[in-house]
Amino acid sequence: MGAWAADAPSPGIPTTVMVRVVGNRAMALGDAVGGAAVTIKDLETGAVLASGVQTGLGGDLRSIMMTPRQQVEQIYSSKGSASFTATLNLTKPTLVEIAGEGPLKFPRAKRRASKTVLLYPGKHVNGDGIVLDINGLIVQIVSPTPDRPLGIGDGVTIRTTVNMMCDCIVEPFGNWDSRKMELYGEVRVDDKVIGRMEFFHQGPKGIFQGDYTIPKWLKGKDRLTLRVVASDAEGINVGYDEITYHLVPWEQSRDATGRDIPPIGK
Template sequence: MKRLMALIPMLLVAGPAWAEPTPVKVHAISQDAKFIGDSMGGVEVVLRDAQTGKMLAKGLTVGGTGDTKKIMEAVGRSPMLTTPDAAHYSTTLDISVPTLVKVELRGPLGRPLTMQRATSERWLVPGISAGDGWVVELPGLAIEVDGVSAMIAGRAATVTAKVGLMCGCPITPGGLWDAADYEVTAELHRKGEKSERTSLAFSAAPGLFSSAITPGFSGKGELWIVARNIRTGNAGVARVPVRIAKP
């Protein structure tokens, strides 16, 4: 009996650690703007063990863009940005020890021309939630393209691009995302080389930029729409295949 009693502490130490349910909430926030959710098709979220690469969970962010004032007027090094309605992906991981977790973001899924990726790593402690959630910034601009279906070599064609933030937040004259801060260009590429380039002027709210471009070649090519915020450097590129007819 004495021998058995002496073994009990050793068995307790050697036994498996008990996993604890650990809540995880991930938010994807657009660079210069708000959270990315339902209005833009959400963002794909993958959680992995950073050391082994094993996938721990996968899902989409759902919800709204959040509180504009709280986000855009935030001050301090690590301000609390989220509200209960702000888009997020929530899950629960069962972990028994502090675990380094990697998150991979891809989106917004509703703007396939300009989807971006972002990754981040952080330690998760068993049973402890992370305050404001795990907020990861997704750079880029969401771009949709129109006016490229009927191009003819040597003839001017109007190209229109709709540019917005990754959260769907609108670009308007004098607005919170001021049209004057954005530069948008259209480029025609052939065989990997730029052929023509023109600046697109702001034409209508929200976020429409347009101008004419004259193709200098016929056949297959690509139209590139390049948009950037001239103050912050945040940029997006949409590439659309085009076939330019002979005159």
């Protein structure tokens, strides 16, 4: 999308700058993840020359992830993908910091990347543009939800999803193969890990499930945190999600029919 650009002393030469924020080993951060915030800053003066949000689609999977290329060939622009474009009025060669931060829709997964680039008046930056590579994974605990109390001594089933930073699904035998990743859960009380759990793909697509029995010796505690951690094999891309739940005695965690009690406040 376009962006506002700070006025430069006249006569300035219009110079277009294309920026793409992409997930490491993945595609562009598009509208599905809220895009990415982009800032172009003059390193000499500290002035922000342009800022805005990257918008568009994540890109073409086959073109970006599966097509062999020469080093000089375009990757993200060959079939179009999310980008940010600004036109700056430059009067001299300008050293800038170009920074991208996202995905904006997932605050816990948000990361920042930047590059220092020399912009020359009238020398447009196009094609793939300046590519900023963001490391990380988007992990989301689907259930149980935060408003559901957990009973001491009860078994609990945790369901979670793992996505690349572009929102691409991680699953067994998929384009992003969960078999090559580590996924586990931590059970935490008072900032201490009291248990771990394994996760297995159960479906539907992209849903992983793990089971844990809440120890009875937690009687008297009123809070328990479930944390789910995902990592690729090299530890380059890591993400996590966690939810803290209200603990109740086992006999209070279900009604007379044996069903789970309603969420708190319902």
